[in-house]
Amino acid sequence: MSKYIGKKTKLEYKKGMLKHPFLDKSGLVFFNTQSTVVTSISVNETIFKEWLDCPQKLRKEDLSKLRTLIEQGFIVESPVAE
Amino acid sequence: MQTFQLSLPPFTFQVETNISLVARNANSLYGSAYSDEIDPLVYVDYYLSATYSGGIRRFYKPQARFLCDEREPFKPLKANQAYAMLEWGMNWTVAAHELQYAIVHSAVLAKDDKAILFPAPPGSGKSTLTAHLSQNGWRLLSDEMALIIPGTNQVIPFVRPICLKNSSIALAKQWFPECVFSTVAADTHKGDVIHMAAPKAAFEQNRTAATIVGIVYPNYKVDRKLDIYQLNMTESFMQLVDNSFNFTAIGESSFDTITSLIEKTKHFEIFYNDLNEVDLFLTEDIINAS
Structure with missing residues (x-):
């Protein structure tokens, strides 16, 4: 498992971060108003929510995208209720 | 003094x-x-x-x-x-x-009060395209910056001269001999630079906002005929933010304005060497289709 994502965790949007899923489903954009980082991910919102719910099942390259979003402070880990 | x-x-x-x-x-x-x-x-x-x-x-x-x-x-x-x-x-x-507008480094031209933004880095041919369009039926709102009213897809004019560089100078003087040009600023960090006066009609309408209907990222290539690529919204958003002067300073309002604008407009990246072909594409595929 990755440095950031544990076996019994899911991911969620960090409070206070701005995000916008585009109507054409081309992706989501994020803006951290404190660090002023702007970034995007080219995945539609439905799939992205699945990624957040179950990051353990992701391919290496997709997991790497999530790690970047964690590092940038857009998403955080949260424990899954047993 | x-x-x-x-x-x-x-x-x-x-x-x-x-x-x-x-x-x-x-x-x-x-x-x-x-x-x-x-x-x-x-x-x-x-x-x-x-x-x-x-x-x-x-x-x-x-x-x-x-x-x-x-x-x-x-x-x-x-x-x-x-x-x-x-x-x-x-x-x-x-x-x-200025923080009361979302400001993007972009030329802005309009037809029938429908505006197209042309965000582009130096060397993309933006100003030469701007000069051509402004003398061929398009209303010049700006050669340099789009002042977008937050929460809307309205751009207001900021009519100023068009800044031309190097080989564009001779071309513009040849194409538009009746226009007013500044003296040449030679050997600047951008090369030789000249400013060309905005058309009188642009000044006459310099308080009339226009509705943004398209965003076109121009790339002049001497040996390339018109190639048009439709961008998706995520790609266009990131390019527009890269060209924004005050996105991070304005914060949430700017994020909301730009995301909303992206969803209401068409987005293209174009490669071209013929300005008349570009004019036709912009008129038929963006202005008339909006």
């Missing part, structure tokens, strides 16, 4: 200069927006100056300094580049201070 005012909605500048080419160029390029009769009742947004540097250097290698409200954002330039420096200084002044 000469003082003049430039009434360039939505701003008024007051400029002080002791360099004759600065006042002369401003007078010829801005026409009725230029006034050397200072009206004390006019609200001035920014006090600028373009003056000779002091000291003995003035006599053997004269330089010019630009100041905005006593701040000096650039190092001095050769005195013969003083007018170009004033224009760049005005760009800097607005980009660095």
